[in-house]
Amino acid sequence: xxxxxxxxxxxxxxxxxxxxxxxxxxxxxxxxxxxxxxxxxxxxxxxxxxxxxxxxxxxxxxxxxxxxxxxxxxxxxxxxxxxxxxxxxxxxxxxxxxxxxxxxxxxxxxxxxxxxxxxxxxxxxxxxxxxxxxxxxxxxxxxxxxxx
Amino acid sequence: xxxxxxxxxxxxxxxxxxxxxxxxxxxxxxxxxxxxxxxxxxxxxxxxxxxxxxxxxxxxxxxxxxxxxxxxxxxxxxxxxx
Numbered sequence: 001x002x003x004x005x006x007x008x009x010x011x012x013x014x015x016x017x018x019x020x021x022x023x024x025x026x027x028x029x030x031x032x033x034x035x036x037x038x039x040x041x042x043x044x045x046x047x048x049x050x051x052x053x054x055x056x057x058x059x060x061x062x063x064x065x066x067x068x069x070x071x072x073x074x075x076x077x078x079x080x081x082x083x084x085x086x087x088x089x090x091x092x093x094x095x096x097x098x099x100x101x102x103x104x105x106x107x108x109x110x111x112x113x114x115x116x117x118x119x120x121x122x123x124x125x126x127x128x129x130x131x132x133x134x135x136x137x138x139x140x141x142x143x144x145x146x147x148x
Numbered sequence: 149x150x151x152x153x154x155x156x157x158x159x160x161x162x163x164x165x166x167x168x169x170x171x172x173x174x175x176x177x178x179x180x181x182x183x184x185x186x187x188x189x190x191x192x193x194x195x196x197x198x199x200x201x202x203x204x205x206x207x208x209x210x211x212x213x214x215x216x217x218x219x220x221x222x223x224x225x226x227x228x229x230x
């Protein structure tokens with residue numbers, strides 16, 4: 001299940017839904033990305049999206065994940081709009097027969113989402129706002145998986 | 149021709165969308181970039197940045213296509229998800 005939405009979501013219920021949909025799986029791994037609160041001066045994170053290309057990019061990444069790993073179930077949820085520190089931005093969960101495949105699938109999907117999902121991030125703070133681009137580290141992480 | 153700007157490009161242009169006069173025979177993408185930038189060399193450099201992607205009718209295109217008056221064009225700066 002793939003969703004792009006502005007509404008908040010509850011990671012625990014999304015995880016429970018995936019577990020219920022994949023009763024024969026031996027492993028379910030989930031990742032929740034949150035708006036970082038540690039920097040202190042970020043009052044909000046704005047995620048801009050494209051009406052067509054954002055969903056298409058996330059679908060393509062999820063589809064590549066399904067092709068690459070043998071999964072029994074997959075959930076990808078990505079928010080857009082204005083988010084507050086501590087709020088979930090992204091949720092990726094994969095169900096598989098064994099844990100290694102589920103771990104790797106989620107790791108792979110997150111590395112691709114960080115660098116390829118069509119979103120633009122802007123941090124709003126007391127001193128104004130700034131656009132945030134993917135870091136070199138994000139591209140390094142992505143390159144671990146080869147060209148796929 | 150409707151031209152949209154996303155992310156930091158919308159800030160640079162001060163608007164997320166602009167209507168541009170386009171000749172009936174069309175305009176090359178690079179000519180559109182020059183027209184949008186006007187005399188602003190920094191803006192011109194941004195529009196020609198290899199990391200900025202050109203989208204025509206919701207499809208990312210490479211090269212220098214000929215754009216038609218009815219095309220919907222968008223410029224996308226580098227993305228950052230997750």
